[in-house]
Amino acid sequence: MTRFPANDSSASARRRWRPDQQWEGYLFLLPSFLGFFVFVVLAVLMSLGISFSVWGLTGFRQWAGLLNYQQLMRDPVFWQAFWNTAFYIVTLVPLQLALGLTMAVGLNQAIRGVLFYRLVYFMPVVTTIVAGAIVFRLLLSTQGAVNVLLATASGFFEVPFSAPNWLGSSQFSKVSVVLLTLWKNTGFTMVVYLAALQGVPRELYDAAHADGASSWQRFRHVTLPLISPTTFFLFIFQMIGAFQLFTEPFVMTEGGPANSSLAVVQYIYLTAFRDIRMDKAAAMAWVLFVFIFAFTLLQNRLQKRWVYYESE
Amino acid sequence: MQLKRTMVVGLLLATTLILSACAAIAPQSGGEQPAADEKVVLTWAFWGSPAEKESHERVAAAFMEEHPEIEIEFWHQPWNDYFTKLQALWASGDPKVIPDVAFLWPTPRYAAEGVLENLDPFVAASGYDLEAYWPGLLESAKFEGSVYGFPRDIEVNVIYYNKDLFDAAGVAYPADGWTWDDFTAAAEALTQKDANGMTTVYGLAAEGGKWAKWVNQNGGAIFDDYVNPSQCLLAEPAAVGGFEFFAGLMANGVAMRPADLNQAGGDAAVFASGQAAMILQNTSRVSAFNAAGLNYDVAVAPIPAGGKPWNGAGGAAWVMSSGSDNKEAAWTFIEWLQSDGGGETIYTTAGEIFPALQSVANSPAFMTDAAPANKQAILAEAAASGVGGFGYFPEWGELSGSILGPGLDKLWAGEADAATLLPELCAQVDQFLADNGYPK
Structure with a gap:
């Protein structure tokens, strides 16, 4: 403490604007702020402008008002991509949370080789998605390992079975993308949950145990409420991730067949760089932003009902 | 205190460096003005594998030998990045970085x-012969009636067939003028299944995108007008008939479904491994099949009863940037690229293209002793080229x-079946x- 004798003032004094003492601080921020300003702030503002204009390969042509947005609303492919993305959100978010939590609880026990299992389950997170997709494509091909396994199982239990075309049919393509994404992302959810589980105070379990709570009751009434801030964070994080899903459908199915696995961000990319429609693509990006923002805001409001903070 | 000042100066330097890095590109290259006796430098943009790049470099070397006053610089990107980066260069609007001559598809979109530069005035001034191209081919490089590019090659789709599989199944090799019924019978005879009912050899493997051949052969069409369409015609009976033929082969299990074909590695892979006895594909597969030493030949595509041969005329084209600052030299280069004895001949001799110019296709550059033996089939399909494969609007x-x-x-x-799907799609x-x- 003696090394900072000047830091004795009250909180209000510390908050006071003292440009003569702070300019070096801002100077330190400058390099990173410049990058942020040019490549983020400026780009975001420009895309808003582009979405309200006719914008060709060589730049601005004329203002278009709401034209791009109106075109978007009439575009059946956009709506299909939109519903596909909704499917990804309602399947991926709950499944990632449930699986991640289950894995975390399992690997929070004192079992032999727990570090090895944690490593194995986390490995997909740091694996190249393209390599993962190649393996998944092999597994899920019409005569691949998954179908062979299913066929063998159905033969054993004597249930009629027709091999699903995981990648080539519009009913199953989204499921394939979900499987790959789950494999890739659930390890991350697990690690965050593991950290949260280890933060739950031991004495609360002991107290619950003394009160005669079963292990399920301890999980339900001690663990779940205490890790709810983590659940909230992961919920928002994974929801935004699912909204912005791009690589997984892109490498797995290329959005097909019949656009059945096309995600919104992938359609934005195609519109911008295949169709050279920067204006329509910018409009789409802003519609996507409004949805993400609205859902995040909604969750933020709803959190009072189920997220428990110890300090409250 | 001294340390602090040093750090502040260092930070300022770093910031200046970042800023100058952003701004440096334009002035640096803009400062150099070519002297009067210096060579004109053209930037030439293309995509392709390392092998294709080598071939482009040979073409450039041959050109520079004939035209020492012009120097060709390369702008080469892999296919996946090519268009995104090219678009970014054009969007920058800086003529110093925009390629003068580029390989491009689809031309009308960029025109x-x-x-892109309208090539009509150059054609008129030089008397360049547009009749030398295969019928309908230049339509794919036109916009509002003017020529904006010259297709380097023409996509000619023919039937490749595996002679060993035909011999083993006791099926006669395809004959000129064979019909859809002949084809179906051959494909059925060639298809083999194993004990579990899994297909081990398909009669045909073809990409879904090849449908336009069947539709047009049967008298069908996509639009009433391919430049300025007012109506989709794919729900007309003739077009539906073409789709039904193609989809029927898949439904009967004699043609591989395109999604399965994609998963199996594409038509070249399944043909080389003997999983498909026939494929419908353009001439780009020839060099790979020859290198693999396959026992194969090509044949014209079968036609329906009362139908006609048809091949969709299209191919990526050489174009000139409207922002080029050396348009005369760029034209000299394009004209040489697209000439008999120039670029067309070199690419054709290398076995990389089926040439856009009819005279080169009929020259020794193409009519070699190498496989496939039945090169007449390719020439016959090329002669049946025409519009109908795609729209020519942006x-x-x-x-x-x-x-x-x-x-x-x-x-x-x-x-879905063709009769219900196509009206909805149209x-x-x-x-x-x-x-x-x-x-x-």
Whole structure:
């Protein structure tokens, strides 16, 4: 403490604007702020402008008002991509949370080789998605390992079975993308949950145990409420991730067949760089932003009902 | 205190460096003005594998030998990045970085953006012969009636067949003028299944995108007008008949479904491994099949009773940037690239293209002793080239990539039948055309 004798003032004094003492601080921020300003702030503002204009390969042509947005609303492919993305959100978010939590609880026990299992389950997170997709494509091909396994199982239990075309049919393509994404992302959810589980105070379990709570009751009434801030964070994080899903459908199915696995961000990319429609693509990006923002805001409001903070 | 000052100076330096890095590109290259006796430097943009790049470099060397006053610089990118980066260069608007001559597809899309030079005046001034091209081919490089590029090659789709599999099944090799019925019978005889009912050899493996051949052979069409369409015609009986033939082969299990074909590595892979006895593909497969020493030949595609041969005329084209600052030299280069004895001959001799110029196709550059033996089949299909494979308006790529192609996926997957799918699909196409202001 003696090394900072000047830091004795009250909180209000510390908050006071003292440009003569702070300019070096801002100077330190400058390099990173410049990058942020040019490549983020400026780009975001420009895309808003582009979405309200006719914008060709060589730049601005004329203002278009709401034209791009109106075109978007009439575009059946956009709506299909939109519903596909909704499917990804309602399947991926709950499944990632449930699986991640289950894995975390399992690997929070004192079992032999727990570090090895944690490593194995986390490995997909740091694996190249393209390599993962190649393996998944092999597994899920019409005569691949998954179908062979299913066929063998159905033969054993004597249930009629027709091999699903995981990648080539519009009913199953989204499921394939979900499987790959789950494999890739659930390890991350697990690690965050593991950290949260280890933060739950031991004495609360002991107290619950003394009160005669079963292990399920301890999980339900001690663990779940205490890790709810983590659940909230992961919920928002994974929801935004699912909204912005791009690589997984892109490498797995290329959005097909019949656009059945096309995600919104992938359609934005195609519109911008295949169709050279920067204006329509910018409009789409802003519609996507409004949805993400609205859902995040909604969750933020709803959190009072189920997220428990110890300090409250 | 001294340390602090040093750090502040260092930070300022770093910031200046970042800023100057952003701004440096233009002035640096803009400062050099070519002296009067210096060579004209052209930037030449193309995509391709390392092998294709080598071939481009040979072409450039041959050109520079004939034209020492012009120096060719390369701008080479892999296919995946090529268009994105090229678009970024054009968007920058800086003539110093925009390539003078580029390889491009689809030409009308870029011509509509105003980044391509209208070649009509150069053609008129030099007397360049547009009749030398295969019929209908130049249509794919026109915009509003003017030529904006010269297709380097023409996509000629023929039937490749595996002679060993034909011999083993006791099926006669395809004959000129064979019909859809002949084809179906051969494909059925060639298809083999194992004890579990899994197909081990398919009669045919063809990409879904090859449908236009069957539709046009049968007298069908995509649009009433390919430049300024007012109506989708794919729901007409002749077009539906073409789709039914193609989808029927898949439904009967003699043709591989395109999604399975994709998973199996594409038509070249399944043909080389003997999983398919025939494929429908353009001439780009020849060099790979020859290198693999396959026992194969090519044949004309079968035609329906009362139908006619048809090949979709299209190919990526050499174009000139409207922002080029050396247009005369760029024209000299393009004209040489697209000449008998120039670039066309070198590419054809290398076995990389089927040439856009009829005279080169009929020259020793193409008519070699190498396989396939039946080169007449390729010439015959090329002679049957015409419009009908795609639209020649700027929005075609979007329509094809987002609506038409994905819509037909359901047909190839066996999830819909042609007679019900195509009226729905045509309604969507008509809606797209109306939304984009067609007919104009």
